[in-house]
Amino acid sequence: MTSIEPKTLKGFRDYLPKEQLARQTIFAAIQKWFELYGFAPLSTPALEYKEILMKKYGEDEKLLYSFTDNGGREVAMRYDLTVPLARFIAENQNTLTYPFKRYQIAPVWRADKPQKGRFREFYQCDIDTVGTDSFVADAEVVACVGKILAELGVTDYEFRINDRRIFTGLVSVLGLAEEQMVLVIRAIDKVKKIGVESVISSLKEQGIPGGALDKIKMYLSLGEGAGALDGIVKTLGTDFQTVIDRVKELIVSLQAMGVPAGNIVFDPSIARGLDYYTGMVVETTLKNNPEYGSIASGGRYDNLVDEFLGQSIPAVGISIGIDRLFEVLSERGLLPEAALAEVLVLNQDAALQADYISLVTQLRDGGIKAELYYEATKFDKQFKYAESKGARWAVIMGEVEKASGKVQVKNLQSREQQEVVISELVTFLKK
Amino acid sequence: MTSIEPKTLKGFRDYLPKEQLARQTIFAAIQKWFELYGFAPLSTPALEYKEILMKKYGEDEKLLYSFTDNGGREVAMRYDLTVPLARFIAENQNTLTYPFKRYQIAPVWRADKPQKGRFREFYQCDIDTVGTDSFVADAEVVACVGKILAELGVTDYEFRINDRRIFTGLVSVLGLAEEQMVLVIRAIDKVKKIGVESVISSLKEQGIPGGALDKIKMYLSLGEGAGALDGIVKTLGTDFQTVIDRVKELIVSLQAMGVPAGNIVFDPSIARGLDYYTGMVVETTLKNNPEYGSIASGGRYDNLVDEFLGQSIPAVGISIGIDRLFEVLSERGLLPEAALAEVLVLNQDAALQADYISLVTQLRDGGIKAELYYEATKFDKQFKYAESKGARWAVIMGEVEKASGKVQVKNLQSREQQEVVISELVTFLKK
Numbered sequence A, B: 001m002t003s004i005e006p007k008t009l010k011g012f013r014d015y016l017p018k019e020q021l022a023r024q025t026i027f028a029a030i031q032k033w034f035e036l037y038g039f040a041p042l043s044t045p046a047l048e049y050k051e052i053l054m055k056k057y058g059e060d061e062k063l064l065y066s067f068t069d070n071g072g073r074e075v076a077m078r079y080d081l082t083v084p085l086a087r088f089i090a091e092n093q094n095t096l097t098y099p100f101k102r103y104q105i106a107p108v109w110r111a112d113k114p115q116k117g118r119f120r121e122f123y124q125c126d127i128d129t130v131g132t133d134s135f136v137a138d139a140e141v142v143a144c145v146g147k148i149l150a151e152l153g154v155t156d157y158e159f160r161i162n163d164r165r166i167f168t169g170l171v172s173v174l175g176l177a178e179e180q181m182v183l184v185i186r187a188i189d190k191v192k193k194i195g196v197e198s199v200i201s202s203l204k205e206q207g208i209p210g211g212a213l214d215k216i217k218m219y220l221s222l223g224e225g226a227g228a229l230d231g232i233v234k235t236l237g238t239d240f241q242t243v244i245d246r247v248k249e250l251i252v253s254l255q256a257m258g259v260p261a262g263n264i265v266f267d268p269s270i271a272r273g274l275d276y277y278t279g280m281v282v283e284t285t286l287k288n289n290p291e292y293g294s295i296a297s298g299g300r301y302d303n304l305v306d307e308f309l310g311q312s313i314p315a316v317g318i319s320i321g322i323d324r325l326f327e328v329l330s331e332r333g334l335l336p337e338a339a340l341a342e343v344l345v346l347n348q349d350a351a352l353q354a355d356y357i358s359l360v361t362q363l364r365d366g367g368i369k370a371e372l373y374y375e376a377t378k379f380d381k382q383f384k385y386a387e388s389k390g391a392r393w394a395v396i397m398g399e400v401e402k403a404s405g406k407v408q409v410k411n412l413q414s415r416e417q418q419e420v421v422i423s424e425l426v427t428f429l430k431k
Helices: A017-036 A058-063 A082-091 A135-151 A164-173 A178-188 A196-205 A210-220 A226-236 A238-256 A322-331 A350-365 A379-389 A399-404 A422-430 B017-036 B058-063 B082-092 B135-151 B164-174 B178-188 B196-205 B210-220 B226-236 B238-256 B322-331 B350-365 B379-388 B399-404 B422-430
Strands: A047-049 A066-068 A074-077 A100-109 A121-130 A157-163 A264-266 A280-286 A296-300 A315-321 A343-345 A370-372 A393-396 A406-411 A417-421 B047-049 B066-068 B074-077 B100-109 B121-130 B157-163 B264-266 B280-286 B296-300 B315-321 B343-345 B370-372 B393-396 B406-411 B417-421
Touching (some): A017 A121, A017 A322, A066 B066, A082 A100, A082 A121, A082 A315, A121 A135, A121 A322, A135 A157, A135 A238, A135 A280, A135 A296, A135 A315, A157 A238, A164 A210, A196 A210, A226 A238, A226 A264, A238 A264, A238 A280, A238 B350, A350 A370, A350 A399, A350 A422, A350 B135, A379 A393, A406 A422, A417 A422, B017 B100, B017 B121, B017 B322, B047 B082, B082 B100, B082 B121, B082 B315, B121 B135, B135 B280, B135 B315, B164 B178, B164 B210, B164 B226, B178 B196, B178 B210, B196 B210, B210 B226, B226 B238, B238 B264, B238 B280, B315 B322, B343 B350, B350 B370, B350 B399, B350 B422, B379 B393, B399 B406, B417 B422
Parallel strands (some): A157 A264, A343 A370, B157 B264, B343 B370, B343 B393
Antiparallel strands (some): A047 A074, A066 A074, A121 A315, A157 A280, A280 A296, A393 A406, A406 A417, B047 B074, B066 B074, B100 B121, B121 B315, B280 B296, B296 B315, B393 B406
16 A cells, blocks of 8 residues: 555645634634624535636736636636625525625635745635615624624724725826726735835836826825824815715714724725725724734725626625634633533443443533543543543542442542532532 | 626535524534534645545545646545544644544535535534544444434434444455455445345346355345344354444443434444445434435544554544435424524614614624614615514614603514613613
């Protein structure tokens, strides 16, 4: 038999039990708030027709995992949860009730260059509201993320908000062609990484004229917050009043939803690289750990179903990146901890196997994560097993205990041991 | 812009909110019992090196979704959760504590012929115990499924149990070569579908000699249950005593774990098609709906990591097919029902938008799935929306109510309406 090396693919990884249990607890918190906010689960397939996913992701399209299936179809693994949603909406547009609010928590695949903390398979947690252009819908998706972060103990989040219509207006004021807008947006999107000067010189190289560059520089020098919000109308003109008012309404709504004013910032440099955004855009950074970048991003995209339907349906959504969030929680000691098993029933006498089985069954039926060590072997080995599972208790029963209807219960932390009547074991351990 | 037809791939499907919510409730029940039985979550990637998955699935290997990735690697989407587990164990063998008990609930992909209720993407819910050959471990994986089915209201399940070592012994008694064992096992696996005579004639065609065929026929005519169990030693000889004793121990353990005796059947015709089983094998049928086939199947496979490690590690596992289970629950009216939202705050006056937002935020923070209708539009439309979400309550507030600090709460089933003080709203609705 030839030997095959057991290994995961480059850029992919396993999540071991302790980490995966913590991840699942985070998913559960996310799911809880998604549902409290009226979002309902939708599950779409991992594979889509490739043409559905084409021309959606700009230069990142090359990261798609695509192939020809056994039936000769061109297919691709999903790159995000938004485009499959658009496909779903277009396919079912006449049977849905609007606004349609859905969440999806699922893996996506991108053949990206693997780097620290970035994998080719990762989970996205998305909420989207389709069929309304209300700013309340914009505020909801953002506020819902705030609730999740607060529940997980992260309170220094900062929603950095902008509106893509400011860019549309800007490009129009600058007298640029529509194709040039994409260049401007992509360049501005990089300002946090490369600085204002580099953005300007990059745009210059791409043929943006000097007069426009001056205004872009002025725009990027407005700073952030309320001053920048008012500065836009002052520097760029009253054509921007409508979109600025909309941003203000959003901010007021966010506060009414319980997001503290100090956690919301208007940031004119936020652009979001993806081509499909049309209105509000948002990134979520951490005041104390800005190096993580955005841990939840999204925005309004009113034209995504166009290509399928030939008509627009307004939509807004946000996506939480669980991997970055996990890293933050881990670094801050905020990871939810749970034992893989709470109790180990020790096996000291093969003749009592049936009794041990009854005992462990009683515990499990009573709602306690319990294990029975399968073989009557040295206690050392069994205690080591209990430790590996994070178990807090060991239950010990020999012939003597069995005869008396009692067991010894050992607290594996304090090493204290006490006798408990078998019929009261569940109650005792649940205390 | 060219129009792209929005559609799911052949053999794939979306799960809409109501169905997906029910599925998630089923997953939660499964996960709860998996964890109570001491299994911990492991997450492996959707893609593996193709060679890892080759030569594991017999004639079904052609159903693998495989392709060459952008980096020139031969990769395949996972076909089941068992082979990735074997790869994981081999890769991490020295850092794990045994027995290693893990669960995984995840989609798998098979390019199978789509047919009613069978899709190319479907979820498997697996538990496996690695590193022990104890019959208690065999019993646990089976009993755990019994708990799940009982919790979901399915009590007519029947664990149909056999042991692959009976086949090994049979082939040896028949004097057949090892290659012929695979033929015999695959043929016997089909006896429920095609009958004893067809199995025999198929084996005859494949060159199994007449003397052996007589014994196989005798074996398949033993029937099932305790009589068949004793019949094996009587007809085939005392060489079979050890494996028969093991099956009996398993059955006793299952009963000690609370599985009623009437739900366990020894069935010598159960073979399980997959090549990797080596000991106990089990299928789970329903007394009242045998047409569904097995809704949970598995067995002991002691050699699966061999190919990676050059040494054996004993293992046993079972897999629940969520799609069949869902169908059963649906047909029996046992699907868990949950509202997508419990309360709709009606929007009757755009001037009160901020108050409505506060109201809906108060409900959500109080743990109630609540929605605010975004626009102040006709109540008819808003009630229709509430209905589509399965909401039980509508909360109504105009200027008058606001001034008095009260709202009208309407029960959407009984149509009764009553006044509730705003600060007591959560308490009222949670009753």
